[in-house]
Amino acid sequence: MGRVNLKVSDFTLALVLLALALAMAVGALSFPPMPGQAFGPKLFPNIVAAGFVLCALALIMRAVKSKTLAISIVRPEWWNEPGRRGNLAVLLGSIVGYTLLVERAGYVLTTFALLVLLMKRLGASWRATLFASFLGTASTYIMFAYWLRVPLPPGLINGILR
Amino acid sequence: MGALLDAFPQAMALVFDPYTLGVALVATIFGLFVGAMPGLTATMAVALLIPVTFFIPPVPALVAIVMSTSMAIFAGDIPGALLRIPGTPASAAYADDAYLLTKQGKGELALGICLVTSAIGGIFGTIILILLAPPLADFALKFSMFEYFWLVALGLTCAVFVTGNDLLRGLIGLLIGLAVACVGQDVTAGFPRYTFEVKELLSGIDFIPAMVGMFAVSELMRRVTETEGEADFAQTKFKSFFTGLWPVLRKFQFNIWRGNIIGTAIGILPGAGADIAAWISYSVGKKFSKNPEMFGKGSEEGLVDAGAANNSAIAGAWVPALVFGIPGDSVTAVVIGMLQMKNIQPGPDIFTEKPVEMTALFIAFILANIIMIPLGIAAIRVAAKVLVIQRAVLLPLILLFCVVGSFAINNNSFAIWVMLGMGMVAWFMEANDIPIAPAILGIVLGDMLEKKFLTSMMQSDGRLMAFFERPIAATLAAITVVIWISLIWKAWTGRGAPRSA
Numbered sequence A: 001m002g003r004v005n006l007k008v009s010d011f012t013l014a015l016v017l018l019a020l021a022l023a024m025a026v027g028a029l030s031f032p033p034m035p036g037q038a039f040g041p042k043l044f045p046n047i048v049a050a051g052f053v054l055c056a057l058a059l060i061m062r063a064v065k066s067k068t069l070a071i072s073i074v075r076p077e078w079w080n081e082p083g084r085r086g087n088l089a090v091l092l093g094s095i096v097g098y099t100l101l102v103e104r105a106g107y108v109l110t111t112f113a114l115l116v117l118l119m120k121r122l123g124a125s126w127r128a129t130l131f132a133s134f135l136g137t138a139s140t141y142i143m144f145a146y147w148l149r150v151p152l153p154p155g156l157i158n159g160i161l162r
Numbered sequence B: 001m002g003a004l005l006d007a008f009p010q011a012m013a014l015v016f017d018p019y020t021l022g023v024a025l026v027a028t029i030f031g032l033f034v035g036a037m038p039g040l041t042a043t044m045a046v047a048l049l050i051p052v053t054f055f056i057p058p059v060p061a062l063v064a065i066v067m068s069t070s071m072a073i074f075a076g077d078i079p080g081a082l083l084r085i086p087g088t089p090a091s092a093a094y095a096d097d098a099y100l101l102t103k104q105g106k107g108e109l110a111l112g113i114c115l116v117t118s119a120i121g122g123i124f125g126t127i128i129l130i131l132l133a134p135p136l137a138d139f140a141l142k143f144s145m146f147e148y149f150w151l152v153a154l155g156l157t158c159a160v161f162v163t164g165n166d167l168l169r170g171l172i173g174l175l176i177g178l179a180v181a182c183v184g185q186d187v188t189a190g191f192p193r194y195t196f197e198v199k200e201l202l203s204g205i206d207f208i209p210a211m212v213g214m215f216a217v218s219e220l221m222r223r224v225t226e227t228e229g230e231a232d233f234a235q236t237k238f239k240s241f242f243t244g245l246w247p248v249l250r251k252f253q254f255n256i257w258r259g260n261i262i263g264t265a266i267g268i269l270p271g272a273g274a275d276i277a278a279w280i281s282y283s284v285g286k287k288f289s290k291n292p293e294m295f296g297k298g299s300e301e302g303l304v305d306a307g308a309a310n311n312s313a314i315a316g317a318w319v320p321a322l323v324f325g326i327p328g329d330s331v332t333a334v335v336i337g338m339l340q341m342k343n344i345q346p347g348p349d350i351f352t353e354k355p356v357e358m359t360a361l362f363i364a365f366i367l368a369n370i371i372m373i374p375l376g377i378a379a380i381r382v383a384a385k386v387l388v389i390q391r392a393v394l395l396p397l398i399l400l401f402c403v404v405g406s407f408a409i410n411n412n413s414f415a416i417w418v419m420l421g422m423g424m425v426a427w428f429m430e431a432n433d434i435p436i437a438p439a440i441l442g443i444v445l446g447d448m449l450e451k452k453f454l455t456s457m458m459q460s461d462g463r464l465m466a467f468f469e470r471p472i473a474a475t476l477a478a479i480t481v482v483i484w485i486s487l488i489w490k491a492w493t494g495r496g497a498p499r500s501a
Helices: A010-028 A043-065 A084-105 A107-121 A126-147 A156-161 B002-006 B008-015 B018-036 B042-053 B058-075 B077-083 B089-140 B145-162 B167-182 B207-223 B245-251 B253-268 B274-288 B300-316 B318-324 B330-341 B355-386 B391-410 B414-431 B437-459 B464-468 B471-493
Strands: none
Touching: A010 A043, A010 B167, A043 B167, A043 B437, A084 A107, A084 B207, A084 B391, A084 B414, A107 A126, A107 B391, A126 B391, B002 B008, B002 B355, B008 B018, B008 B058, B008 B355, B018 B042, B018 B058, B018 B077, B018 B355, B042 B058, B042 B207, B042 B330, B042 B391, B058 B077, B058 B089, B058 B300, B058 B330, B058 B355, B077 B089, B077 B355, B089 B245, B089 B253, B089 B274, B089 B300, B089 B318, B089 B355, B145 B167, B145 B318, B145 B437, B145 B464, B145 B471, B167 B414, B167 B437, B207 B330, B207 B391, B207 B414, B207 B437, B245 B253, B245 B300, B253 B274, B253 B300, B253 B318, B274 B300, B300 B318, B318 B330, B330 B437, B391 B414, B437 B464, B464 B471
16 A cells, blocks of 8 residues: 655654754753752653754764755655545544534534534545444443443533433 | 462453453454454554543453454454455565465465464463463562663663664654653652643643554544545355365464464564564565465465464563563553553562452453454454445544543543644654654653663662662663664664665
8 A cells, every 4th residue: 555644854854853852952951950869850851852863863864875965845645636635634623623612512512523524524425424423422422421431521412311 | 370370260250240241242343343444453442442441440451452452463364365455464464365365265264274373373372471471570579670770771672673674763763752751740850841831741641642643543644545445355255264274274283383482472572563473473484484485475374374473472462561561562552551540550569469350361361362263253254244334434433432532531632632643743653654663662661761760870879880780680781782782783884774765
């Protein structure tokens, strides 16, 4: 299966790692030392940051050797095919939307809406969508709220169910 | 060992309790389904199960995990044989062989070999687990902080060493995991690190949503950008799976033993699980075979080699996980997180502290590999009907499980952000060939590595030489250092770099 996603060049990856290392090291500056000890909360973050720097240097050496010292992001194969980027955006967007809404609108309503939205977007028929969305919402609700006794966010519809 | 035998009747009663058996049945069907669906892995099955196991007692929780992983690794063979698409990475090594045998009209034989060698491998691995883990735990009782520090270091080293052919990227994966482990209050002074005043981050990045994100959300992100191919089954109706099976198994019985041993050993090695076990056993088999040219073209022998290895790795991986708290593969990495939540602390005294749970675990493993035969056959028979389930329906349902599972653990929607964030990190890593397994070990073991180091330093008044003074610690240190030197040497001479640029 050809799975080319967001692939970056070795040099780009090295820059990402250097940025990460810098952020970690700067953050670690404010960590206090342990009284009476040689090492404290700073030690491990700094070791990890140093590790990132070494890996970045190795990646840059590799890029120099193969003469590919450039910032580049390889466009995935699917990038220009219709609807693919949209699918990914809808997936991520729906997770964000769900998180923001679930505690306000309640579990049942938000979950059902999430399933219908995604199934329709991915091309399921209305019949399959409604059937599977209902089944998915109902079975997880029963499983978590009744069997496992997790208080799922209440909402308009939960009031009627109880 | 005595405590475990004493616990046997009670453990049997707990495993064969109707509630536990009900959970086991659901977990079995779930494992078979997830394993058989291409792209959904055994680790993902466990990650999705963990939120549920959080709310049930320890024994049914352990049983559920054992059932679902054992079944998932076998079930991965089914689409391999029928569609030439491995259901899990552990079936990838021999998917061609299984499919081509099916094309030749030997579908029953191919799947029969997969099923029976899986069950034998699973039982072999379990026996090794039962025989090896308790004595190893007795021995490990003598370990001090210093030995533990080196064990963790060695575990992390192995994780880099065994995954992928590009060691540099393995190391980057490990560092990403360790960086994630740095978030939260530090292990000795309790100072909040990289928490940005978010109270949910004080205890660190929550393990369960992180695992769900890394194993499930990242996969969903890949799947929604792929096209769905028409399922073209090589065979849909099956006769007996046992006709003609025994002569083949007898002919290759040596391969079964070898595959079992390789599989269990790789399982025990931290960071390497069923998938790597299958690849290695397959290539060892090819090397020593009288007909190596048949491998990849429908070799029964290759199927035996790899099929016997992957299921034995599952039980093997529990050895270091239980005795030292160092996961043998990504499944047990998730399991360690779950055990800690259930107040079962992996470590050398786990067998004396929790004899009932541990005995129940062993029983569950044996049981799983026995019921695998009838339930596996049932799964093969219905596979052609189930595998056509539309991606458009399946993917949203998986997302639902991810979201509700992450939410349920702390009853807090912050966990969904963690899940999403870690999913995107894992997606980026995989797109850039940075292996996930070392990162998982880094996340699981980061705290332990830091804690053992810092407390050891306090004990020894800051003398670094104390790490090399006890004989076992010195031996472990020597092994760790030798592996690192060989890794650096390989990277330097260019043999560790990927072959195709």
